[in-house]
């Protein structure tokens with residue numbers, strides 16, 4: 001959730017740290033800070049504003065020094081304030097932290113007795129004081145004090161620690177929150193995400209759980225928590241520094257919506273072979289392991305969970321595989337019955353979502369035949385810990401609201417469905433051919449839908465000043481209605497709920513009046529006539545309708561009903577294509593409402609705490 005950066009170099013590191021923070025701001029943005037070492041002292045600057053404000057503040061109060069750490073925060077313990085913002089300082093030590101120290105209260109109590117005083121309400125300051133106690137009061141070398149304190153921790157952390165009296169080393173550690181080490185020439189770095197370090201290096205060590213590292217300008221030493229040396233594997237990133245520029249767009253979210261045709265093309269690349277879907281070359285995929293699968297459990301959070309719900313419709317209908325979908329924060333705390341020959345699937349943009357990762361770790365002990373993740377970040381924890389992985393290849397997604405990650409997750413699930421369906425003989429070669437040719441047409445079809453942006457932006461004006469909104473869909477479009485509602489509420493702050501249209505009369509219809517727009521996702525499919533009856537129920541009660549259709553059925557515009565017609569496209573693509581105008585609608589509503597589109601309040605992109 002928070003973003004951390006650290007650097008040790010033969011030049012001033014504050015520009016590297018501030019640029020790193022700017023690139024990590026998607027992870028949390030309620031306060032931020034930077035701390036460097038020069039002339040045996042700390043230079044520490046913090047703000048409860050965004051990184052841009054911190055950069056301006058650093059111009060007023062420069063932070064020289066060749067060793068430094070920085071942090072952008074998503075508050076867990078203690079509200080956003082300069083005192084609670086990181087880096088925290090105790091004596092000669094300063095530290096930044098992403099994660100939660102669950103036993104910090106107990107640690108703090110003991111340290112209070114030992115004479116420590118605390119400035120902040122954070123768990124981080126308690127852990128830092130514990131490290132300080134072991135180092136300064138009990139005489140352990142700093143790395144030993146660091147390792148000992150971490151072995152006492154219950155919870156999760158990615159940490160960067162510096163000592164103003166020994167500015168030749170940067171210490172980092174990881175358990176449950178992501179951390180990468182970036183390797184430069186005569187300089188080394190650490191950060192929560194490679195994106196932060198792309199301007200300075202492409203060579204990375206992805207730290208694993210329970211690892212500690214000591215970085216100097218010339219070397220990186222990696223250890224386990226008992227300080228046994230470990231071998232570090234170096235990987236080259238193929239992301240470029242430009243992946244986090246907005247280009248010609250006003251917001252990252254807008255850019256990412258319009259990148260979807262290319263993202264989808266890249267998702268399918270190398271996975272279609274003639275009239276067939278071929279996933280045999282996908283990392284780790286083994287036909288033998290997959291052909292026996294006769295049930296699937298999908299576990300994910302938020303938007304990725306909605307992708308799973310769509311996947312269930314496809315997997316059951318096309319591949320004949322019994323599928324259930326669960327929210328990760330629920331799954332991890334209940335006792336599930338695991339069917340034999342069952343595949344466990346996680347879906348995640350970041351691959352670091354704490355609840356999804358915990359569910360995977362639980363599933364590995366529960367007797368599933370195999371685990372598979374659908375994920376956008378290579379080298380993420382989910383990718384590393386799953387038996388098989390299907391990369392979505394959407395490219396870096398910076399806007400907090402997930403857009404291209406969602407549609408590429410859907411495409412991956414469709415590819416998986418067709419692959420499994422064919423493997424099991426549930427899908428005829430003719431149907432497989434039909435679907436693969438539809439998939440090939442998807443980028444162009446997505447481009448055609450996105451070309452209707454102006455119409456959607458006019459429609460968004462209808463939502464100005466509205467406080468509530470319903471999204472309705474039936475069948476496979478029900479999860480798309482859920483996703484449309486989530487997108488609208490999270491970035492425009494208009495309260496929105498998604499419903500299966502058939503559920504309307506079981507409660508939500510009581511809400512219908514002329515002040516609450518009802519958005520209906522109404523493609524040309526077998527359930528259209530049923531959906532039309534639900535639309536009539538809304539119309540009869542004076543509701544205002546905004547219908548996304550394909551011009552089929554008896555739907556007509558009238559003063560109560562606005563219809564936005566999407567170009568014709570193969571039915572199998574409807575869930576993906578109908579998502580696009582809903583993303584645009586949410587985007588334009590947010591712009592009209594003047595919210596911070598890419599960094600909506602209270603949210604963070606990567607939810608690495610439960």
Ligand code: F6R
Nearest residue numbers: 302303304348349350353401402
């Ligand atoms: C909503 C959104 C979130 C994420 C959720 C899971 O737009 O982005 O609901 O989908 O936090 O994140 P990942 O997919 O990274 O596991």
